[in-house]
Every structure is written in C-alpha cells, then in structure tokens.
Amino acid sequence: MRYLIFGTGAIGGYFGGRLLQHKTHQQVDFIARGKQLSAIKSNGLALKSINGNTLLSTINVSEKINDNIQYDVIFIAVKSYQLKQAVAEIIRACGKKTVVIPLLNGIDIDNKLIAYGLTSKQIVNGFANIICNVNDYGIIEHIGGDPHITLGVKKGLHNQQAINRLTPIIENVAQDLKRAQVNVSIKDDISDAVWAKYLFVSPWAAISSLVEQPLSQIRSNPQCYLLLQQLLDEYVLIAKADGVTVAPRLLENIKKGLEHLPPESTTSMQNDVEQGRATEFDTLVASAFHLSEKHKLSSPILTWCYSCLAVKVNAGYNNYK
Template sequence: MRVAVVGLGGVGGYFGGYLARYGQEHREHEVCFLARGKHLQAIQEKGLLVKGQDQEFVAVPALATDKAEAIGPVDVVLFCTKGYDLEATAEQIRPIVQATTVVIPLLNGVDNAERLQAVLPEAQVVNGCCYIFSWIAGPGEIVQSGPHSRMVFGLNGEGADTGLKEKLQAFEALCKAASIRAKFTTAIEEAVWMKYLMICAMGGATAYYGEPVGEVRKGPEKRALLTGLLQEIAQLAQAKGIALAPDAADKTLALIDTLDPASTTSLQRDVAQGHRTEIGSFSGYVVRAAEALGLDVPAHRQVLERLGE
C-alpha cells in the first residue's frame, strides 16, 4: 500500500512516524511525507524523531518532499493540516490523487470531508478524527504525551460501498500492524461529532476567557457559557440528523469536569500567542450552520464576536 501523510505536525508526524517505521521493515508498504520548511529539511537529513509516551524512535519515510508530483499517485492520503489550510493544500496534492485514492482527514471540525470532496471530486473522501496530544518540539521532532492516542475513520451505514469498505479495513489493518490504535467504523459521523462536541466547546470557552479548563468550568458565568456551547452543538447535530445520545452534552460536561484543571486548548494557546486560529472550524462553523437551519446559537455568537474569524 502506498500512503502519503500530508502535514507533519503533531498529528501527521505521530501517526506518519509509526507508519513510516513499519514501512522501513515491510517494503510492500511505502509511506511518503509531504511537509515543508525546516521541519522537512530535518526529516530529509536525519529522519523523523518520534518521542512517544512509551517509546522513542527515528522513522525514515520512503520519501519526504514538499512537491506532491514527486510522490505520485497513492492508495491512501492521511490529511493532517490545519483547517484554514485545507483548500489550498488539497489543491496542491492533486498529483497524488486519482479515482481509487482514499483521502482521510484527521483535522479539527466536522465538515472536512465535505470540503475536501469539493476540491478533489475524483477522490474517495471519507471522514475521520483522532484523539491525541502531540506537537512539534523542533524541526524533525514530534513529542506525544498521554496514554490515549488513536484515530477513527470510516463510513455511514452498513450498506456503504463494499470496495471502499475493504480499502478502509485494509488501512485499519496496516495501522494496527504499525502499532497505531486505529478503528474503522460505519458510524463515523457520530464519532466525529462527539469529538467536536468537546473540543469546540472547551476550545471556545478557554479561548474566550483566556484561562485553563479548571477556571472556565467553575463559577456560574463561565460554566454557563461552557454549558451553552455544549448544548448548542448538540442541538445543531440533532438538526442535521446526527445520532448523538440525548444526554451527549451532559456527559461531555461531566468528562470535562474530570480533566486536569491546568489543561489548556490549542485554540486558547493560538489566541494568546497571536497565531492564526481554527475558530472558523469551531464557533464560526456552528454559527454559519445554525443560521442555515434557522437555529439560534447565542453562546457561539458571543465567542465569535470576541475572537473574530
């Protein structure tokens, strides 16, 4: 199987590193990296150093480049850029995509597959998400912490295309062989929205107040905003026909209450550091989608008005 990992940040670097290491030992699988800048240069010179919770290793891909045409057509694209770079990057990877190519996004947000399919209509785009805490520690170096690093991808319904289902199951098997916790599911929209429920609400609240999780979940005003963000996402999911449990928002709030009080979110850190943010994929998306369906989402409008898009 030929796999291209597009975007070698914390997500792509971690999962891509495991896949590339496996490819070094099993030559029937070829894993290529599409990256850029000093990070790419370091990988080309000495490989990708992955420092995981349980092990540390250097992975050498079959090819690391910033030119998609050098990679050529692949079987699977693991798409791991930031949401605000999705369309531009999708245009750049046209040389590696053909009618039989499966594209799996592992980005924050719930509309990534739809956006990718619009740019790459010839590809077989499915949806996916991941659970991981990892980052670029320096050029050519990825660090991961915490015990729960996994990816989920798949289709909706058992009656989905058999050929595509078999391809995804084959990729799942490859990931597992490479020591990645991966799961193929036929209920991917529910999985993606459940993750979104937490990260969108928690990211919005922490970025709005500029405080860690422990602070935004206590005190009536802050907790009310957090609760409102959760409830509005759940209402939007229901309006869009996503089969979330009726108590999904309550259970997610209970889970947030168990997190380390010092925990921060990537959106909060990006806002604090003046970096470009993914607010457009978070409250920005909720507001736009809600307006299209005639829903009122005052908590998300409040966040968006302060943080901008």
C-alpha cells in the same frame, strides 16, 4: 500499501510517525515544509510520547509530491484553512485507486474536499483523538489521550458501490494502524461520530482560545467551566436541530473526558491563537454559529464567543507568520 502523509505537523507527525516506526511491507512518505522540513531532513522525526519515545532517522520527506508515485492512501493532516491548497497539490498525485483520508476536525470537511476538486468516491472520512503538538521543529510531543483514529464512510455521501470498494481498503488501513499501536474504530456511517468529536473539541477550543489557559485553569475557575458546559449544551442543541443523533451518554462522556484530561491540555486552535497564527475559527466556531442561525436557535453563549473570537482572530491574522 503506499501511504502519503500530507502535512507533517502534530497529527501527521504522530500518526504517520507510528506507521513508519511499525511498518512491515508498507511505505510511508511525508510532505512537510519550511523549518519543519529542514529539521526532519537533518535530524529525523522525533516522537516524544507518553506511549514511548522514538526517533525516525530514515524518513522519506519532501516539500512537493512526487507525481510519479501512485499512492494507495493519502492522509490529510493540515489545518482547515490550509485545506484548499493541500487538495490542489494532492489531486495531482491521485491515481484511479487512491483513497484520501482527512484527519481534520470539522463537520463538513468532506464537502470542502469535494468543493476543492476531489470526488466522493476518493474520500474515506476520518478523525483523530489525541493531544499532541509540535514541540520544536521536527519534534512531536504527545501529552494526552490514547491515540485513536476513527474511519468510515458516510451514508449520504457514498453509494453502495463505493462502500463495497472502500470497505476492504478501510480494513487494511485499520490493520496497519493497529500494528502501529494506534486504536482504530470503523463506523458503517461515520456522520454522528464526526459530530461527537466536533462536540468534544469545538466548545473547548472556543473557550480556551478566549481565555488562553490550559484545561486545569478552565476547570478550576467555576464561572469559566460553567460557560464551557453551557456552550457545550448549545452545541448539542445545534447538532440535534441538524438531524444528528446525540446518544444520551455522549454529553456525560464529553464532560467526563474534559474532567480527566491532563491538566496541561490545550486545544490546537488555542495554540494557534496564542502564537498569533491563523486559526480554525471558521470550522470550529463560525460553522456552528451559522447552523444555529439556520435552525433559528437561540445560542447566547455561542453568539458571544463567535463575536469575541471574530475580533480576536482577525487581530491574530495580522500577525500571521
């Protein structure tokens, strides 16, 4: 299998790096840019991880996709606001058999990929569980979460013929990831799992982006923690109104997950807010707000977060580097 990791930031660097570290027959290429590209070219890609450090000094990384290579699988590991440009570049490298797997957070990433020009037959849905960041150029730091990728088709998106073609590819990718010491789940219909991940990350992303504090501070401030729990309850009502099956234990598991993550945990949206960069506000907060409006729900905490963050991130956009 020949893999392309499009976007060598936290997620792309970690999971692509592990695939490269444990590769047998497969080839793993990377797309990066700017100082990250220069640092990886000069010093290699370093993973500083609670699961073991490694330095990948032999790595095929470039700024643009080599159009002469036909990739079997392209993982997309950019932020949602970078997706349109990424797809414009990826489309050129897609052969008839290429499968594209987005690892972004969000409930409508597949629809965005289609709107930007990919076809449903080319897409396998996916998402990542891990807490990692770019610690310095060329250095990915994994501080929490057991690295996990969930893969699967969506019943509404794929017909049976597409499912039959994509299933063995998903299984091969899962085997390669497992060999690379990444846990993998495969879902027959990934829709509810995508929502479950969204419910875990989005309320926390909203609150952490507002208060700009690590999880320990959010947990130890009773009012702040209550806000997070109430916001989560509102997101769950939105999911249910949108037809999602929210398993009774899910809410309990999300709350337990938030209790047990390392104290220094932050969300990637919060990191972007703190650094004055563009954010995934549209995907993680505005999408939920608009769904709440569509289903005529009352979501007072979400409405408040939406308004405050809209002001805050718009100010942040002015500093966008």
